[in-house]
Amino acid sequence: MPHLVLSLILYFSFCNRQDSRQPPPEGSGGSTPSPYEHIFAQHPNYISDGFDFPVGKPDAKNYYNAQKFGKNTHLGDDWNGRGGGNTDLGDPVYTVANGYVSEASDLGGGWGNVIRIVHKTPGVSWPYVESLYAHCDKMLVKKGDWVLRGAKIGTIGNNNGMYYAHLHLELRHTPDLPLGQGYSRDTSGYLDPTDFIRKHRPKK
Numbered sequence: 001m002p003h004l005v006l007s008l009i010l011y012f013s014f015c016n017r018q019d020s021r022q023p024p025p026e027g028s029g030g031s032t033p034s035p036y037e038h039i040f041a042q043h044p045n046y047i048s049d050g051f052d053f054p055v056g057k058p059d060a061k062n063y064y065n066a067q068k069f070g071k072n073t074h075l076g077d078d079w080n081g082r083g084g085g086n087t088d089l090g091d092p093v094y095t096v097a098n099g100y101v102s103e104a105s106d107l108g109g110g111w112g113n114v115i116r117i118v119h120k121t122p123g124v125s126w127p128y129v130e131s132l133y134a135h136c137d138k139m140l141v142k143k144g145d146w147v148l149r150g151a152k153i154g155t156i157g158n159n160n161g162m163y164y165a166h167l168h169l170e171l172r173h174t175p176d177l178p179l180g181q182g183y184s185r186d187t188s189g190y191l192d193p194t195d196f197i198r199k200h201r202p203k204k
């Protein structure tokens with residue numbers, strides 16, 4: 001399985017280097033082109049131009065990351081308001097980059113309301129990156145929406161009182177992976193959100 005993933009990464013990286021505006025050649029190498037090639041080709045204004053933080057836009061001002069990626073096998077970041085407790089309940093959540101909303105639904109369990117957004121990322125090591133925002137109090141977007149970096153997509157929630165309010169943010173370099181559990185020793189497919197955002201800020 002790791003070999004397949006590596007092959008896909010190499011394949012897409014190669015295509016990306018050739019010309020990110022061209023869809024990958026049909027049937028080449030036995031790989032299937034991403035279904036997102038087609039829809040982003042029709043919405044070029046929503047191709048990513050860089051990443052910002054999802055709270056306190058654009059730099060996470062007045063927020064802190066209470067549980068960083070990798071700590072306790074956490075697969076994301078937990079963004080909290082500096083005031084602590086539920087003081088950030090209802091605060092705005094912003095999309096980290098331009099993209100396509102691939103999901104916005106109540107997934108229950110420990111997840112609650114989850115928004116997933118696919119970003120087409122020319123010039124990045126992966127052709128697409130997905131951001132996932134969990135435990136939202138309100139969701140202001142729906143599947144199929146297009147969003148521009150910094151747009152308010154929802155609000156910080158506490159999953160019906162299960163937690164103190166916070167935003168669980170994941171970044172994945174392969175869109176549409178299974179939802180997962182939020183924690184795992186196996187980080188394949190996941191990116192350190194803060195590290196990635198810092199390294200891919202928009203050009204001023």
Ligand SMILES: [Zn+2]
Pocket residue numbers: 067074076077078167168169182
């Ligand atoms: Zn979390």
